[in-house]
Amino acid sequence: MKIDRAEMLDTLSNPDKLRNLLNHNQPLKASSSPTDSTEQKLSDWLGRLKLLHGVPFNYLVPDMEMLPMESIRFFHCDTTWLSYLADGALSIGRTASSDYTHDEVHLPKLKLFARKSLKSERGKALGHLSIHLNKKESGLLNAEPNKASETITGFLLRSGVVKDWEGMQVAAFGANDVPCQLLRMDHLSPNVLLCMYEGIVNRIRINEHPEVLHFGFEKLETLQKSFRNLANKGVGQEPGTQIDEKVIKPIVLNPRDEKLSYMRSGNTGIIRINKLAAGMQNALNKGVDYKDSFTAAEFALEMVAGAEAVNFIIK
Structure with missing residues (x-):
């Protein structure tokens, strides 16, 4: 088979022609899933990155005075910042214009899968921290991740109760007091708790573990x-x-x-x-x-x- 070099270079530098070659012209569906293990691993990794796994703590809290002892700080994740975070991680190895074309064709699908991984990853690393959830909220961890949003809010709690009350329970509620789905819960240090939720959180409830009546x-x-x-x-x-x-x-x-x-x-x-x-x-x-x-x-x-x-x- 004879390959026209000029035509091949033109295809690799033209997103539309590359989509035709790879048969990627069909619109993405919200229910689409990774087709192989490589796509799955990449989307899971991106999903964890968008939940700030691996991001240094001093990037999240640049100054200690922003989170003094016995304080709680509520936050809203900037989706543009999260996109740039993912783009920066994916930019490693881009050296030619064909690399940009490749990313323009492949990344929309990968970003869709990453949004779904925001939810599918949420229960995997919870471990002993599941004691912070009541039975109803634990059930939300198994909800279907087909409809995923990158609207993320949450809070950072720095207090002695994080260390001393291991059974402390945390719940978040959105509009009309509907429970928000947990995306990430982590002890960043013995007395710092990070919680991230899907959607807009309007109310946070923190209570002692109900051990006895x-x-x-x-x-x-x-x-x-x-x-x-x-x-x-x-x-x-x-x-x-x-x-x-x-x-x-x-x-x-x-x-x-x-x-x-x-x-x-x-x-x-x-x-x-x-x-x-x-x-x-x-x-x-x-x-x-x-x-x-x-x-x-x-x-x-x-x-x-x-x-x-x-x-x-x-x-």
Whole structure:
């Protein structure tokens, strides 16, 4: 077979002709996947790079004063910067115009696969850090990565709690309080935690690991307990959900008027359980028209206290 050298050079320097030669004229589909192990390895590597794996920490935080101890910093990844990061990594070895042509033809497909790898890589390196996720969020790690976005937000937390609370759980929520999918979670040092999520994060919740269930009260000026729904009142008001304090005021355990107190007299610290249960039932009856039975099960639901949580609202 005779090869025309001039025609070959023209093809290698013309993106359209090179696409025709390689049969790459078909538009890329979101559901497309790597066709061989080389493409898969490259897309996985690019996906990890866009999650800032291998990027020196001083590139992320140029000055220590930007992340002092006991601080949290929220961020939004610049997609243009991420593209240049990937382009810089892929530029190694470009020495001739034909290399640029080659990249112009092949890179769109590789970048599509890299976007999918942002998700497919997220659960592989989590390891022991999975303790930071609750069961529902762990399930999101296995979601299909066909629809992937490069809109990435997250936070850096530098605090003693990262080191001391190994079971600390972290959750992120977007618009309408929908959970955001985790892309990366890493201990960059014993007291620095990096979390990256797909989409725009509006709220971050950090709480202690719920190891045991216990009864408890909120201690403000006095001990008090807010109420939970016992009956299904509709979306957002299912059994166990918190009742707005404007609907039912929290029950005060030891008010100034000792006649209304649910504590035994004499500063004994002992609660009159029967009286407290009756007071709760009466408040629920008046506030949300709850007329069903109020047994030990309903009393326990009202009294159970979860682990302490801190919510950060990002505006």
